[in-house]
Amino acid sequence: MVELSRADLHVSVSDPVATSMNFLNEIAGRYPEAISLAAGRPYDGFYSTEDVQRYFGSYVDHLRAGGLSEEQVRGLLLQYGRTNGQIGTLIARMLEVDEGIVVPPESVMVTAGCQEAMIIALRALCASPDDVVLAVEPCYVGLTGAARILGVDVVPVPESPAGLDPETVAGVAREVRAAGKRPRALYLVPNFSNPSGISLPVATRRTLLDIAGEQDLLLLEDDPYGLFGLDDEPRPTLKSLDTGGRVIYLGSFAKSCFPGARVGFLVADQTVVDAEGRHTLLADEMSAVKSMLTVNTSPISQAVIGGVLVESGCSLRAANRDKVAFYRSNLRTMLAALERHLPRSGRGERPVRWNVPRGGFFAVVDLPFPADEKLLQLSAEQFGVLWTPMRFFYSDGGDHAVRLSCSYLKPEQIAEGVHRLSRLVAANA
Incomplete structure (x- = not known):
């Protein structure tokens, strides 16, 4: 052997x-x-097989109510589907209702869990060996593991007991450039971070967005825990505060719906310009990466999550x-x-x-x-x-x-x- x-x-x-x-x-x-x-x-x-069946049925009813024939419904649910997914409109509405994030549905990519969203974002953004990603440390191992698989270097940005200091981000970015590398993005979990549990104050979030602009950084905002605060204090996402197109938002339905569905998403509404001056959405460009990873996210899993959104009026806060x-x-x-x-x-x-x-x-x-x-x-x-x-x-x-x-x-x-x-x-x- x-x-x-x-x-x-x-x-x-x-x-x-x-x-x-x-x-x-x-x-x-x-x-x-x-x-x-x-x-x-x-x-x-919180989970039962009966709920899965009910939510699936609610989504099927939603498709029928939208005027789709039985043949069309069957094709949507049981065939290969659109690479970027079919519940983007529902997700975009959820983001507006729950988070005040207003983005076109076309900028939403439905992924096979948030882990795939991380891999797609890292692969799309880091084009050369000199491109690196900054990450708040301590850092979720899924991000560092994805980067290791892709051969992308991760440069830690240390977090103090009081949380992330945006000036530290700027300093690390400058050090990376001085070493001949290009910092492409900063990965962080602003709400109740895994593993530290720390959240960024609103003022720090605004300053971080300013620093991202000054340092020409994108922000990879991962937000799996934002619903689960000890109080109802508003904690605006970086994406909802972003006026410069700096934030790529990473989301997951694992904690809020069903971990077994393995459905996540990313929002990439940035504009991409090619050599001929044509404009596209970054989410559309990223679809080429996803098509080579998983072809498309399971339409059956998407239907279950879609049913949750339909039944809750597109509000995960209401559903949870x-x-x-x-x-x-x-x-x-x-x-x-x-x-x-x-x-x-x-x-x-x-x-x-x-x-x-x-x-x-x-x-x-x-x-x-x-x-x-x-x-x-x-x-x-x-x-x-x-x-x-x-x-x-x-x-x-x-x-x-x-x-x-x-x-x-x-x-x-x-x-x-x-x-x-x-x-x-x-x-x-």
Whole structure:
């Protein structure tokens, strides 16, 4: 039998972040009784197969009400479809209703999850080896992993405990140019970031847009958690504040609808001009990339999401009231448990401390000792609790911190998980 050298395979196969995440999954499988404060998955209790059938039917009814024949409906749902998708009009209406984002439906591309949207955006924007992407660090591993597969360099922009400083973005962009590279875009999650949980103040968002203009940067705004604030305070998206066409908006229906549908989208309403002076939308240009990746996003999956939008009047905020209340309660439960069980002290000069996000699924705990895979194994085996080492989200750093997730569990499991974590801390501090 043929044997292949691992050294001859692409670097993404042995990406340390990917192998670390695989290790986390292996630990979870090895210790099924451990409480997982690691998984950032939505809560299972919100989903049923009956809902899938109902939403699919609602979308079919929507198509029929729009005057389509049975033959046309069948062709839309059961054949290969338009590369950029068929529910762009519904998504554009949702963005206007929920976020105040006004874009033409033609600028919306429906993708096979937001992960595909990231790959398409990176591939389309980074044309030469000298093109790089900046990313707020700590950074979601899906972005860094996608860049690794594509061979695109990611340059970290460090985030302070207070959040991103736009001047730091400008400084990193200047350093990249001084090194002979071209910074094309900055990736960030402005609302309740994964993994840090931090949100950008509105004033910072406006300043960041100004800096993006000065530095000729596009902004890749990823917004999977924006619905799930602890309060109803308006948190305008960068895209809704954007008057200069700097923002490419990345969205997902995984947290708000069905993760199993694997439907995401991007909004790329920027104008592209070719050598003959012809003008097109960036979303149309990106369709060539998508056609070579997945041909088109499953029309059946799109129909299920379309049904959610039809039934909710194109408002995910309306459709997610129960989920918002649940995730708010879970985050408050986790923060209260941290306050109750964890000491704000530690060995030497490094105290135990944690941030207090204003929404989302995650919080970060700094520990007085390294939090690595060896400690995670010990935590699962002897204390029955899982968490995610923050160093998975850094190019270099995060060695003494862990990410805790509160999305997948019931409140009593969250409280018990934090209690178990406190015992691990007490045993090692």
